[in-house]
Amino acid sequence: MLTVRELLLRQDKGDISAEEIISECQKEVSIRDPLIKGFIYTSWQRAREKARQIDQDRARGGDRPPLAGIPVAIKDNLARSGEPMTCCSRFLKGFYPGYTATAVSRLEKAGAIIIGRTNMDELAMGSSTENSCYFPTHNPHNPDYVPGGSSGGAAAVVGGGLVPLSLGSETGGSIRQPAAFCGVYGLRPTYGRVSRFGLTAYASSLDQVGPLSGNLEDLWLVLKEMAGPDELDATTLKEPLKGPEDPDDWRIGLPREYLEHIQDPEISRRVQEIAAELEKAGVVVEEISLSDPTRALAIYSSIVPAEASSNLARLDGIRYGLQSDNNYETWEQFIRENRGKGLGEEVRNRIILGTKLLNPEGEEDFLARGQQARRELKEEMQAIFKEFDLILSPATPTPSFKMGSSPEHSLQRFMSDIFAIPASLTGLPALTVPAGLNSKKLPLAIQLMGPWGSEGRLLGLARLLERITGYGPVVNDTEREEPL
Numbered sequence: 001m002l003t004v005r006e007l008l009l010r011q012d013k014g015d016i017s018a019e020e021i022i023s024e025c026q027k028e029v030s031i032r033d034p035l036i037k038g039f040i041y042t043s044w045q046r047a048r049e050k051a052r053q054i055d056q057d058r059a060r061g062g063d064r065p066p067l068a069g070i071p072v073a074i075k076d077n078l079a080r081s082g083e084p085m086t087c088c089s090r091f092l093k094g095f096y097p098g099y100t101a102t103a104v105s106r107l108e109k110a111g112a113i114i115i116g117r118t119n120m121d122e123l124a125m126g127s128s129t130e131n132s133c134y135f136p137t138h139n140p141h142n143p144d145y146v147p148g149g150s151s152g153g154a155a156a157v158v159g160g161g162l163v164p165l166s167l168g169s170e171t172g173g174s175i176r177q178p179a180a181f182c183g184v185y186g187l188r189p190t191y192g193r194v195s196r197f198g199l200t201a202y203a204s205s206l207d208q209v210g211p212l213s214g215n216l217e218d219l220w221l222v223l224k225e226m227a228g229p230d231e232l233d234a235t236t237l238k239e240p241l242k243g244p245e246d247p248d249d250w251r252i253g254l255p256r257e258y259l260e261h262i263q264d265p266e267i268s269r270r271v272q273e274i275a276a277e278l279e280k281a282g283v284v285v286e287e288i289s290l291s292d293p294t295r296a297l298a299i300y301s302s303i304v305p306a307e308a309s310s311n312l313a314r315l316d317g318i319r320y321g322l323q324s325d326n327n328y329e330t331w332e333q334f335i336r337e338n339r340g341k342g343l344g345e346e347v348r349n350r351i352i353l354g355t356k357l358l359n360p361e362g363e364e365d366f367l368a369r370g371q372q373a374r375r376e377l378k379e380e381m382q383a384i385f386k387e388f389d390l391i392l393s394p395a396t397p398t399p400s401f402k403m404g405s406s407p408e409h410s411l412q413r414f415m416s417d418i419f420a421i422p423a424s425l426t427g428l429p430a431l432t433v434p435a436g437l438n439s440k441k442l443p444l445a446i447q448l449m450g451p452w453g454s455e456g457r458l459l460g461l462a463r464l465l466e467r468i469t470g471y472g473p474v475v476n477d478t479e480r481e482e483p484l
């Protein structure tokens, strides 16, 4: 799959039409998605109509919209009017939202063409996309391995070269962790940078929409179109987005406590190698001390289930979702039956935990402690970014793991998000930067985390890294013989 920039250039030269791009994309998806299983829904007819419209407008002398004819896949928790949205939960099967997420409608307005919806862990809870009500998605680099999650489908279809770009969402790493596992870029924008309108809420004070792409420049092209204030989301930022900046006398912090949680020697070596390359290029890299990231994990584990329990209360089978046809005497029985049937175990567990956290009833108030610790974490980050321009760390403690090997205990499953969660809790932007393959040909990646509003800085350093390290995204678009 060509990059966004290349697809635009080719259209400008008259080498290819938007309609041809969509046909090519459809061909690729039909041949190769049976191996990856990244899509749960495709909308080729609608896509082709839109492409034809774009081609016709241009033939009549109209300007080329900034993302004309670019095929984009969206995660199944982003609403698009006229299309089912299930969040890969049995509970929401058959639900058609009557509105479109702002992030999606802005891309469409810019000429992008939504071609389908991608697989995810149910209601965005999980780290491997094995927790979808449909089927698991496979890692495009090795089908025995997971693509990460919860935006696993969105990462796999980009890492497999089916589309140049996808939209994911994250609460605690659901863009960055799968991007790392699939060898692509994945950006968590500053909280409020991209409107959450039309994104199914998980934990609203952390949720963000963000792009995944196999090319750095493309990330910027799409972020520019999506970002900005939206009257439908009161938390959106008014501050203008700054473009990629050149590292100039930058100081990069490498947190010791993060390095200690790496569980894979190849990741350790790659991080050190990248830090050394940066130093050679004249960027100062210094080891720093931050609070242990397991602390962030503990904070996350109190705040997130509590918010989820309250957000998902609307999934009662009355306002939304599966409705049991049995007769019940009480509302409580009715709702219990609906939720019990429709929601998967992971989701139910988190709702129960969250409900408990919201009603401590004489027990220790973990939620209040979590909120306090979250404030302290914010202060710690603010202080460190007074001295340092960015923080460099590994993206994950291990590369992708084998399907079916997720740890039993959900706290252990969270370990693969351990480096992602501090930015999520503090609202800071962070970027997964792919860093080549390991000896098993699985992707490795690092993470850059920046102060509030510093997307341009993240992209600037990533650009330098691509140039000096020779590592970069790894898109595997070779055909495989056997469907899975």
Ligand code: GLN
Residues within 6 Å of the ligand: 124, 125, 126, 127, 149, 150, 169, 170, 171, 172, 173, 174, 175, 202, 304, 414, 417
């Ligand atoms: N794996 C984490 C969780 O299950 C992150 C999910 C997310 O960011 N949506 O909560």
